[in-house]
Amino acid sequence: MNYGYVKVAAAVPRVRVADCKFNAGQIEKEIIIADGKGVQIIAFPELCITGYTCGDLFAQQLLLEEAELGLMQVLNTTRQLDIISIVGMPVVCEGQLLNAAVVIQKGRVLGVVPKTYLPNYKEFYEMRWFVSASDVSARTVRLCGQVVPMGDNLLFETSDTTFGIEICEDVWAAVPPSSSLALQGAEIIFNLSADNEAIGKHAYLRSLLSQQSARCLAGYVFSSCGFGESTTDVVFAGNGLIYENGTLLVASERFSLEEQLVISEIDVEFLRTERRVNTTFAACRRRVAPEAAIRISTELVNSRELNLMRTYDPHPFVPQGPTLDERCEEIFSIQVAGLAQRLTHTKAKSAVVGISGGLDSTLALLVCVKTFDKLGWPRKGIVGVTMPGFGTTDRTYTNALDLMTSLGVTVREVSIKKACLQHFEDIGHDASVHDVVYENSQARERTQILMDIANQTWGLVIGTGDLSELALGWATYNGDHMSMYGVNASVPKTLVKHLVKWVAENGMDETSRSTLLDIVDTPISPELIPADENGNISQITEDLVGPYELHDFFLYHFLRGGFRPSKIFFLAVRTFKDVYDEETIRKWLQTFLRRFFNQQFKRSCLPDGPKVGSVSLSPRGDWRMPSDASSEAWLKECEG
Template sequence: MDYIKISSVSPKLKVSDVHYNKKEILTSIRQLSENSVKVALFPELSLTSYTAADLFFSADLLEEAEKALEEIIAFTRNLDMVVILGLPVRHEGRLYNSAAVLFEGEILGIVPKQNLPNYNEFYESRWFTAYHRTHGQQIDLGAHKRVPFGNLVFSAGEYSFGVEICEDLFATVSPSSSLSLQGAEIIFNLSASNELAGKSVYRRDLVKITSAKNIGAYVYSSAGPNESTTDLVFSGHLLISEYGTVLAENERFSIETDQITAFIDIARIRGERLRNTTFRNEAVNPQYLAEKVSFRHASYEVVGFDRKIDPHPFVPNNPEERKTRAREILAIQSHGLAKRLNHLHMKKTVIGISGGLDSTLALLVITKTYQILGIPHENIITVTMPGFGTTDRTYQNALELCRELGTDLREISIVEASLLHFSDIGHDKAVHDATYENVQARERTQILMDIANKEGAIVIGTGDLSELALGWCTYNGDQMSMYGVNASIPKSLVRYLVRYFYEEEFSGNISRVLKDVLETPVSPELLPKGTEDELLQMTEDIVGPYELHDFFLYHYMKYGAGYRKILFMAETAFRGVYDPETIRKWLKVFVKRFYSQQFKRSAMPDGPKVGSISLSPRGDLRMPSDASYDTFMDTLE
């Protein structure tokens, strides 16, 4: 099970009218169950209303709440859904602001509030007792004996969760941190947070940050505007956040019952926690040591999956965020190279320019580096090396870009050298196989390396993250350089960065050239071109669409997602773009190439990490070069 369907509800209610509130809650429970929701969360003290004030001292109100709870418990008997709702609970002469966790006609546990606000507009300590472990870990509630009480982690096997109540989230040390460390992957918060100017933004940020800090999900339900407005107004704010991202949020101030629903990615949470050694080694606050409560759902079938899966996870959707990200990435690349040049006491760089995306981005990064260091562009030695497959379009773009930037442009054809090498090794030039292609790639690398030695310079690599993932590079050819500035930039992001340059940083002829580079099909140009100078070798026809491979790479490296899950996510993200069999076909290619080509990454040169994903053998991926991919291919079969 990878996804769990969760709902957060703020029901329409009446202050201290338990019967009315119960009916509204039951209506929501029925509807959510019919929609295959697995866990439904209701606000703090939702059976009685939060603003009942001194009516909490009324035995009648408390007894009515307990009777209503029994009716709701009975209603859940034949439902495959957990219900979490708030009510006041009496225990050993104390009254607790509590959450009842219900499932299949039973109380799984009662979680009392541990941090009672008693400042400004709040005075909960007037009615309730803040829970402490010395108050016991079990409770008798009506006919339900020895019900787990206190800090609890509820485990369904396929997922687990904890519960805290309103102020517990706002406390300096909150129960949710310790509950997460004890296995809770989702935290549910029953709340009654009143509205003040700007408070909703703070509340939203707090939920986001808490879900990120706990490497989990956080589901929040607050009391709505039908609470008493004697002194305060409540908005019914509902939030579902996963690992720092808000999946769902409502429009506040609905006077009718309001709800939000989202699918939480449990596998993603588990993958992140497995990788995070800080999380694994953190100590649990003894005050929040939890008992485990186990239960099982009848089914985990994903029904009505409507979670949006971003098809381009490396590139932000928001235009302004994309610009900010581009500037930050380019700063990391250029400052990384600046440090390397300063360390080597060098001012010259050598780069092969093909007129393609990767070499164009690398050249632009070098120019930004030279701006930082105050070095003139003529110290950038740009070498165009036309071969058998070089088209006039890419050739002219390469020349024009270098001239416009004022680099030391040199042209060295590799045709004669490659033909001589074919002769030396006895290769038929009419056989256009891997040898035919790799001879050209290695000839170009040799030229660049030798010029660097001659000029006292370093060779700047142009290969990107997507090519490294697929091993789409020639070992000891374009795989090698002295510093690879694009090493952690995937192809989908390379495209955007080049677009950023021509839209934001350049104009005139340079902008025109960059736009044409962006529109040129991706190709290594190692096979002969057509009779009309047309490009015949298209990379994405051979290895598959880079947008798919970048998607596969992101979810595999970021969360350790299984390939069946990646397939499901890709089918959702690219619905209407690629059919399922096409996606499966290219995912098989990805798996085979990712594992078989590790030896190239094991010997990759230094280069700056710019995002959360890198394939550096010194950092993010320590993988044996002879690992088998058979198990993973079997999974896809």
């Protein structure tokens, strides 16, 4: 299986202006290398057979003939290869000259796409030599002895994807041709360009391509002229850029003096899911009625074994890169803004939070503190309640008290041991049997205490449960599952851990920072089973349901990409190859799928809570699934 991946390349060959034989040789070399690497479609820069900067030489008959001979040379050299190549050259049609992209495969010309928007301002004056695709009535052209389709509305269909083409200035237009092509089914857009460099232009170009690929819910492959073009007035840096739905997958080195080949895989299966989910895309297709595209079938080729070059982040929910602080602050601010609105709307006089000394309750408390500070309310209005039970350890108990004290909130301690023992006696349960009754009774007792204290103080119970727990159903129904507002409801466990650490390292006093960092390092546990003989946590969540970093990886790709189990497994094995073996990944993927389906009933009645990222399980928003949906197909594929 190729799991929907299409391997594409943007080539930036060396050129000699007006030396078509040399340029054709450079193009051939890059095509052969790309084919050897399993590339299915490769794009070259605008007018790469002649060079973009030929100027008035484009009016020379000899240059035009040499360009066609150069294309024939490429056709003959690559006729045994499966790869589809898109090259730029001047093409004569009905006595007019077109700046065109020519699609070739296995010795055949599949189609010709002329440039629509010809820049004729500042350093550009293409209308001096070329005519626009809009000004040509012909729908075929003779090239290299073949009569082939021509037009700006050609779609090329392979066994794996459908792609379209635009040229340079086309994407800078108010309504790029790629928008129409995408609405008609193009999943990947190739752009052959001669984009020159100027201060600040490169950043703008990247933003433009990113936005267009996102707007079209498409892959976008951009190849621009590089070393060898004339530098009489401008300089070309040789940009090879590949995007997928707004995300840059790979980029070439700018201003390289050598030829370059950038390769990546575009996940068209993911793009198809995005288009199915995004109803705006379908609405645009109905509203905009573009000229019907001409569909061209490419040669059927033998599939190759997938050798995935692109990598995936093992922690897809955790912000990365130079914007880390900005992203963390944004996430935290969304939580704070949500809680502030709920507190002011309900005219609550307090916020009641159960503090266990664990990650989730810590983040919820930090959100409350920031919210009260922002509203100008005294922190004493936050009631932190620690409720030691049978499994509470000294470490978590001490951290809970130290954190509340250092943050200046109201501290209350209510032991649940007597109440639970009385409850066990009332219902006839043996307290020495540490089963689900033993565990859930404690969780429900804690929730009852919080609800009643909220009534006492005219406040709201702030939920602490996170997205990962909701996905796995790792919560006691009508226990920690319930609250009056769940600030962590769409924050996964890996992100909770990261946010607590980020808060600790940004603006906290030394005492609070020390406590927060120790909480980050504490094993994740509900602490419902008594500690071991050394007083250490005996019930470690990740030993029971699996590593949260795996479950968050599964969750992200299951929901965000709509991926099937075999594809998630394939990606997880590659991503965690140095951490978990295949059998371990398969085991926890089965656990994830089984629990995700079986525990939907808990998510169907979730309290309100703010969405902070692209994935949420709110039954009122992102995820609506019947509680009795069958998981058989998913588990069967996972077992296989």
